[in-house]
Amino acid sequence: MDEKLNVREEEAKKIVEEFENKKDMNFIESLVKNNCYEFSRNNKLYRIKLLLNKEKEQLNQMRLAKFNEMVQKKDGNGNFAYIMEKELIKLLEQRGINIKELDDKIKNLEAKENDLMLQMGESIEKKADINIIDGYKNDILDVQKEIMIVKTQKNILLESSLENQLLGYVAQLACTLSTETFNEEKNEWEKVYKSVNEFDLEKDEEFIDFITRATMLIQFI
Amino acid sequence: MNIIKALHNLAKDINTQNIFQVSKEINGMYLFENKINFTKIQNIFIELLYTYETIRKDIAIEKISNKVLEDELFMEAYLKWKNSDKRNKQKEEKKEKKTGNLRLAPTKKIIFPSLEKK
Numbered sequence: 021m022d023e024k025l026n027v028r029e030e031e032a033k034k035i036v037e038e039f040e041n042k043k044d045m046n047f048i049e050s051l052v053k054n055n056c057y058e059f060s061r062n063n064k065l066y067r068i069k070l071l072l073n074k075e076k077e078q079l080n081q082m083r084l085a086k087f088n089e090m091v092q093k094k095d096g097n098g099n100f101a102y103i104m105e106k107e108l109i110k111l112l113e114q115r116g117i118n119i120k121e122l123d124d125k126i127k128n129l130e131a132k133e134n135d136l137m138l139q140m141g142e143s144i145e146k147k148a149d150i151n152i153i154d155g156y157k158n159d160i161l162d163v164q165k166e167i168m169i170v171k172t173q174k175n176i177l178l179e180s181s182l183e184n185q186l187l188g189y190v191a192q193l194a195c196t197l198s199t200e201t202f203n204e205e206k207n208e209w210e211k212v213y214k215s216v217n218e219f220d221l222e223k224d225e226e227f228i229d230f231i232t233r234a235t236m237l238i239q240f241i
Numbered sequence: 242m243n244i245i246k247a248l249h250n251l252a253k254d255i256n257t258q259n260i261f262q263v264s265k266e267i268n269g270m271y272l273f274e275n276k277i278n279f280t281k282i283q284n285i286f287i288e289l290l291y292t293y294e295t296i297r298k299d300i301a302i303e304k305i306s307n308k309v310l311e312d313e314l315f316m317e318a319y320l321k322w323k324n325s326d327k328r329n330k331q332k333e334e335k336k337e338k339k340t341g342n343l344r345l346a347p348t349k350k351i352i353f354p355s356l357e358k359k
Contacts, residue, residue: 044247045251048244048247048248048251049251051280051282052251052273052282052283052286053273053274054273054274054275055273055275055278055279055280055283056275070278070280134321137317137318137322138318138321138322138325138327140314140315140318140319140322141319141320141323141325142322142328144305144308144309144315144318145304145305145319145322145323147305147306153308153315156318157314157315160318161314237244237280237282238280238282239281240281
């Protein structure tokens with residue numbers, strides 16, 4: 021009985037997985053079809069669009085203004101509120117964490133990955149045994165995992181830098197500028213959020229997650 | 242979901258490849274609804290369409306097996322190797338070896354017709 025239940029559970033999981041994959045594929049297909057993505061939610065039509073040149077210029081201006089603001093901002097003790105990446109690297113060095121070492125590690129691993137890829141490519145062309153090709157594949161996947169771990173380590177260590185904090189702001193800005201809703205009365209598209217602050221105040225987290233994901237895919241990927 | 246993997250799946254799909262071929266041949270048929278201002282995702286997709294076209298051609302002439310289509314890592318590795326300096330060097334060396342063995346045999350003198358109008 022238990023076995024039967026397990027099999028059914030497995031089957032149900034597979035169906036849900038397939039359905040999710042299909043849903044994701046439809047989403048990707050829609051993103052490929054056009055440079056803007058339309059969807060409806062609570063009887064309202066929305067779109068996430070690729071920024072126009074004018075809007076890109078606006079984004080850049082606002083990014084620079086934010087940078088200038090952040091670089092000058094001081095905390096209650098009169099110290100700079102944000103730390104530049106270069107300074108943070110030096111500070112980490114004093115604590116015995118060497119970012120350059122991580123960079124070198126990444127470089128070496130990438131070179132190793134490249135060599136393995138070439139060897140695998142050569143064996144594919146020479147129609148080598150599939151076990152040999154699969155062996156290369158597993159080695160490459162291991163190296164790729166290692167690269168990912170080191171890159172994540174580096175990103176976590178440098179997360180608090182001014183440059184990285186600015187990236188977060190740029191993402192919010194891009195969402196604000198690219199999310200529009202259709203105004204039926206005026207028969208035109210208009211911005212959902214008038215400013216980043218307004219975007220920040222949005223309470224519908226599911227909606228925020230979705231538009232952030234779609235914006236990143238359309239603007240930057 | 243891995244976006245790049247999804248793009249690979251979409252680009253290697255035989256229907257997508259057929260549409261891509263037709264759009265190249267028929268004037269006025271477009272792959273995307275927007276004709277300008279392509280997004281990065283669209284640019285990557287176009288690149289992948291050309292890549293899979295190359296792969297399918299190589300499979301058709303039996304240069305490689307269709308196993309390459311099963312995994313994007315196989316495809317990536319094969320293309321990396323195909324465009325590598327090492328492979329090109331190997332090819333050139335092979336060519337040189339072949340031409341090195343060529344022996345000229347004395348034949349009759351061939352007189353080509355003149356291109357100038359008399």
